[in-house]
Amino acid sequence: DAGVIQSPRHEVTEMGQEVTLRCKPISGHNSLFWYRQTMMRGLELLIYFNNNVPIDDSGMPEDRFSAKMPNASFSTLKIQPSEPRDSAVYFCASGSGGAGETQYFGPGTRLLVL
């Protein structure tokens, strides 16, 4: 299995621009998670989906952030407009759901907003 695939791996953009991060979960997994990692805050869960439906988006920092999962094999996290404080590594993870489930992480997208 290819594992969780994320693109792009690195993104450099200017403040105010729209940024779209992409994720392809492991086939057969029905849960998908978006995390953000920074030195100051560590790992934060932004949002998670179950069977393509957003279950909990309480971690999304503000309205500039949005996430979609149009089908079982694709999800996007969008930041519009981007700000320098959004600079972080964004991870996507997928899992098979249920108690004791293991989440499998992608390699991450390193975002730098200038």
Next chain:
Amino acid sequence: GDSVTQMEGPVTLSEEAFLTINCTYTATGYPSLFWYVQYPGEGLQLLLKATKADDKGSNKGFEATYRKETTSFHLEKGSVQVSDSAVYFCALLDSSYKLIFGSGTRLLVRP
């Protein structure tokens, strides 16, 4: 709410030394517990897990036992290698199936 507390790093050891990284948790009920490892520039990888009290998770020489009495899940390895240098995260799965992570502990193993 649920939370995980890990010992502060970095932890610096010589090769073949014994490793312990402490992890304690606060949770409602008995959550599944995990250790993830992150190598430089990479995503998190599952190292081991335990789903109920007294379970021992093990992998690649690492072990951790789910201790309900002390609400702990300490990570141990008898003889570390340079290749074990990484950041280690303790985590619990809460009742909403969300992972709650500790702040991470950086391990540096010197030859």
